[in-house]
Amino acid sequence: MSNKGFTVWMTGLPSSGKSTLAGLLAAELQGRGLPVVNLDGDEVRMRLSKGLGFSKEDRDENIRRISYVARVASDMGGVAITSAISPYREIRDEARAEIAQFVEVFVSCPVEVCIQRDVKGLYKKALAGEIKGFTGIDDPYEEPLNPELVVHTDLESEQESIDNILGTLDRLGLLPKNETNSRATGASAVSDDEREQALTKLRGLGYVE
């Protein structure tokens, strides 16, 4: 590997697609031989933040803990992928300041589409007033002003978003050199044989049929 650890910090509304992309990206990077930790919001809450609630103060504290673990993982030469909503710009910028190689990916999706998806059924409860302070409904989501990448999950396929993330990582020099050709740098650099090998690999991972 390149020996540079880094953090891919996904941020976006509930149901925007962060966790899905985080899981696919983790599998893709692991498949390339990188050490990866997927700091999934739920696991982190269980392992690091028992007792914290959902007030702004507690959510900020939760994000700071994620940031700490992501920093440690990156410093060790690994790849940390985070997928907490992380709605507040100030705390995200704290994470950016703490982590040497920080790649902020804004997972953009109109709130109307997120409400339709409502993966965990929480928008419904928030709209019914059963949950207070829900991001996107009665609590703000502050969009990143200058993220390394914006993916549009209402307009792109999951694979297109993943390809865009890989392209960004490659452009930033964060992917191992001998592995990047097959997908991240476009068709012109890839022979038919290489493409076929890559597709075979992707089929094995369940990404393409």
Add this chain to the structure above:
Amino acid sequence: MSNKGFTVWMTGLPSSGKSTLAGLLAAELQGRGLPVVNLDGDEVRMRLSKGLGFSKEDRDENIRRISYVARVASDMGGVAITSAISPYREIRDEARAEIAQFVEVFVSCPVEVCIQRDVKGLYKKALAGEIKGFTGIDDPYEEPLNPELVVHTDLESEQESIDNILGTLDRLGLLPKNETNSRATGASAVSDDEREQALTKLRGLGYVE
């Protein structure tokens, strides 16, 4: 590096010498080019465990969080060094079960000697009854039954303890091959020149005079 991450889990009474050895070991391993995170008890409390107290339940939770971060760091190929008292055998064994390469170092020192050192002045307060539930005074320290190594900080110099830890890591195959000769494998494998170079390096690090 060997590409195997691992965790060195120091455990022992307050003032037994855990933090000192952790700092020296971290510097030594970093000097050998390994990515190292020193999960110092105070830093971890600040970054991961704000709001937790010193009840058995809260201390257990604190140790579980340290264990989680150590696991992540080790999984990324790094070296995590922990130096929390971690007085309870059960929670240490949970950490052992969670972390693939787990090296438990029992930092042994008679409590009378620890009381004399009393680095933070806490034994004095505990003996005066101002602190309740203090490990070694009115709360138990459960010695490891089967640690990878015991160091005796009342009998050995700091450098002897560090050498013993390095020897153990080397025996377990956890140190990079081309770097271990100079210190960890005993005099017979080391030429006079090599020893002089190593001493020069150690002087530079402030370990020997």
